[in-house]
Amino acid sequence: MISAVPALSAFPMSCRSTVPCNLCQGTEVDVVGTRDRDGRPLRTVLCRGCGLVWTDPRPSSDQTREFYAHEYRVKYKSIDSPKPKHAYRETLRAITRIRELSEITRPGQKFLDIGAGGGFFVYALQRAGFDACGLEPNQGYADYARSVLQVPVQNAFLQDVEFEPRSFDVITLIHVLEHLEDPAGALQRLAGWLRPEGYLVVEVPNIESRHHSPERRYHIGHLYHFNLRTLAGIGQKAGLDLFESRLLNGPRHCHVIFQKPEVPSRVLPDFKSVYNARRVSRALQQHTVLSHYLSPAIYLRVLKKNLRCMEEWQQTFGQRNARLIVDNVVRKTAENNLL
Numbered sequence: 425m426i427s428a429v430p431a432l433s434a435f436p437m438s439c440r441s442t443v444p445c446n447l448c449q450g451t452e453v454d455v456v457g458t459r460d461r462d463g464r465p466l467r468t469v470l471c472r473g474c475g476l477v478w479t480d481p482r483p484s485s486d487q488t489r490e491f492y493a494h495e496y497r498v499k500y501k502s503i504d505s506p507k508p509k510h511a512y513r514e515t516l517r518a519i520t521r522i523r524e525l526s527e528i529t530r531p532g533q534k535f536l537d538i539g540a541g542g543g544f545f546v547y548a549l550q551r552a553g554f555d556a557c558g559l560e561p562n563q564g565y566a567d568y569a570r571s572v573l574q575v576p577v578q579n580a581f582l583q584d585v586e587f588e589p590r591s592f593d594v595i596t597l598i599h600v601l602e603h604l605e606d607p608a609g610a611l612q613r614l615a616g617w618l619r620p621e622g623y624l625v626v627e628v629p630n631i632e633s634r635h636h637s638p639e640r641r642y643h644i645g646h647l648y649h650f651n652l653r654t655l656a657g658i659g660q661k662a663g664l665d666l667f668e669s670r671l672l673n674g675p676r677h678c679h680v681i682f683q684k685p686e687v688p689s690r691v692l693p694d695f696k697s698v699y700n701a702r703r704v705s706r707a708l709q710q711h712t713v714l715s716h717y718l719s720p721a722i723y724l725r726v727l728k729k730n731l732r733c734m735e736e737w738q739q740t741f742g743q744r745n746a747r748l749i750v751d752n753v754v755r756k757t758a759e760n761n762l763l
Contacts, residue, residue: 477649518548533593539600543569611662
């Protein structure tokens with residue numbers, strides 16, 4: 425049974441965007457945010473034609489590059505290179521990701537990790553027998569990957585590098601696509617680097633999620649906001665087939681796997697969906713500050729986070745050698761036949 429959804433006009437401001445929708449090219453939008461999570465001016469709009477959400481107007485390309493090269497990691501982590509606890513945490517996440525992708529991968533395949541951070545996923549992939557490399561725009565994190573973990577992570581923006589066509593079996597973008605100025609164009613470019621029947625793995629925050637408080641929903645670093653439908657559409661627009669689409673447990677992030685077809689389709693689906701636009705609109709309106717803080721789930725998350733921090737402290741106390749921390753995690757995982 426399909427439930428009724430509120431009209432898009434429930435949001436107070438409707439207008440035309442300065443940047444066309446990256447999915448359906450529409451310009452009729454509703455303004456769904458005027459401030460970022462720090463209270464600074466940031467206008468966020470929702471496409472009335474398909475439900476994609478983005479920052480409008482956008483910062484200039486030069487401002488965006490400067491932000492990601494030197495400021496982004498500091499704003500998120502308050503540091504310009506990983507701490508020991510981050511080495512422990514990110515290595516565990518990397519191993520979990522390798523296990524989750526085991527159905528579509530096999531050792532020896534060539535991997536490219538976009539937004540590689542400190543190189544933990546690339547390192548774990550190499551230890552698991554894959555031919556892996558990465559790209560990272562932040563200089564401090566890329567330097568860490570090369571000097572501490574000694575893995576091939578290039579300090580560069582996606583738009584500044586070239587790889588041979590059909591070079592990779594798998595490309596991953598974990599919490600990267602939301603930062604890019606042209607998501608559809610970026611995926612189309614990556615598709616060219618994939619071998620036929622290769623996989624593109626994309627994970628982004630879910631605009632419909634209630635994980636964060638509404639007043640912390642928008643961030644200067646996130647240029648786009650997706651749900652499963654708009655994310656799937658962006659990949660299909662880039663000429664990729666949808667292989668898997670699901671929401672992850674916990675924060676309900678969107679996790680989608682695309683596959684490059686042997687023969688590209690000449691017919692693209694219709695990316696417009698007023699129903700999806702209404703669905704996203706309803707999700708944003710119903711997730712209020714009051715409903716958020718009345719939910720027991722957020723307090724359970726705080727407890728779990730504190731327990732995780734305690735475990736990270738116990739596992740890394742007194743250790744300053746990040747490479748040793750990473751190797752210990754990988755070794756214990758291998759001993760338990762989990763890698």
